[in-house]
Amino acid sequence: MFALDVAAHTGPWRSRHPAEKALLSLGLLVCAVALPTWPGALLSGGAAALLLAGPARVPPGVVLRAAWVPLLFVATSTVPLLVSMPAPTRLAVDPAGLPLAAQTAGRSVAALTCLLLFSATTPLSDVLPRLHRLGIPPAVTEVAALTYRMLFLLVDSVRAVRQAQAARLGFRTWRTAYRSLAGQAGAVFVRAFSRARRLEEGLAVRGYTGSLAVQVEEYRVSVPFVVATTALLGTIITVTIRVATPW
Structure with a gap:
């Protein structure tokens, strides 16, 4: 098995309902994509990273091993935003591209961290059925x-x-x-x-008729976990709106 799958099957959140983890991870992902990069994406990605290293107890090596290829893609994708072509045969550094490159990279890394939070804590066998x-x-x-x-x-x-x-x-x-x-x-x-x-x-x-019947283990939804997730998402949205909105 891959290291990410091992972490999902052996982690402390293995017994939690997939809907709880989907609400948390996908909610943070929506905040990272929809809210302004500062501070929305920073808060969302930071919260996902803290949850990975803290309550989820996913080893940092596993996270880095799963993230290095997407991070390399993000790095190579943001480089063209830093340069411009004032002439057909000349490249120059574009000062106006630095903020755009930083925002793109920050939002991408935050979204990647939110996705890793879900994939490192939820086995695919719990999601598909x-x-x-x-x-x-x-x-x-x-x-x-x-x-x-x-x-x-x-x-x-x-x-x-x-x-x-x-x-x-x-x-x-x-x-x-x-x-x-x-x-x-x-x-x-x-x-x-x-x-x-x-x-x-x-x-x-075996008489396959178009549907595979599998046994799905039932988990009980934790109300405190859902309340804490809602409070976290609400806090991120509130702080982002107050910081990004001029008074």
Whole structure:
């Protein structure tokens, strides 16, 4: 399993209802996106980061490992906002782009932290079965669940093939490394196709009719948690409006 999934399955918020965590995380996400960057996005992202490190007890290494690719994308996306082209062949630093780049980066990082708060505390297996009650078609959630399952099998296949190639000195030189990577791609594709076909045959033998019946563990909604979440969101909105509104 990925480190983020391990944290979601073993964390102290594992027994909380997914709706509680969705209200908290998505509420902070809406505040980070809809409110002004200062101080709305800062307060929302800061609250999500404190909850991750505090009550949720998600290790910082897990958060950084899951966030470094999106953070790299944010960094590379904000760089063009800092420059301009006064001439077709000349680039110059645009002083007016610095505030826009800072706002874009701050809002993006805050939204990412809010999403990590939900994904690091809520297993996907708790979310997908409950989406039926929201009117999501069963075919959509089942395809998502099967894709999620096949992703782990694909990673295991890649790891097994790579270990076998490394044991045979398949990465000794650049030439052998390119050859091993090509063979790895072919072997993983064949394995994934074979597993998908066996999965389809297994569902057909078991009388699959278009819906997979799974047992969903029931959790009780915590009223104090919902009240505290509402108070936190209300405080962020109130403080942001008072700071951003000129008197």
